[in-house]
Amino acid sequence: MAYVVDFQDVSTVGLESSPVADALAGLRAHEARYFSTKYDHVFTTHPAGEGRGAEIAAYVARVLREERDLVIASPVLEAAECEVDGIRWSHVFHESGLAVNVLYTLAEGGKRAVGFKLAQGMEVPEELVDRFRFARQRSKLAGEIRGTFFVIKGEHQP
Secondary structure (H helix, E strand, C coil): CCEECCCCCCCCCCCCCCCCHHHHHHHHHHHHHHHHHHHCCCCEEEECCCHHHHHHHHHHHHHHHHHHCCCCCCCEEEEEEEEECCEEEEEEEECCCEEEEEEEECCCCCCEEEEEEECCCCCCCCCCCCCCCCEEEEECCCEEEEEEEEECCCCCCC
């Protein structure tokens, strides 16, 4: 069942199995606030094991594998996708506390990148250690977020 993320009243709905569920819920709410403020978009997630959530999770996994030969070991709990201002954003939230998003401008020559965000309290996943450097950011909703990204080189239509 789809879940509309409320950044006013942060909830762990759908993320309960994560050892950093509260921090991951804050990170998810942080994303929801960004999309609400910047694009007036309601951020809605889907369970990763079914329907639309499974499709989004498979798309993000394919981009990671094809671009950087990356496979994230932690299971995906939730996924979200939206299209605003000609950009498709695909998000997945992993049980470990890792959030991955694919920013994909639909017009030729636009920005295309993969972003990684680590929920407060989680270690850098082994798959990302020594491959990326993480910057720190403070968030009222998520505490300290560590993040990094890489630019997408290929074509990755869903």
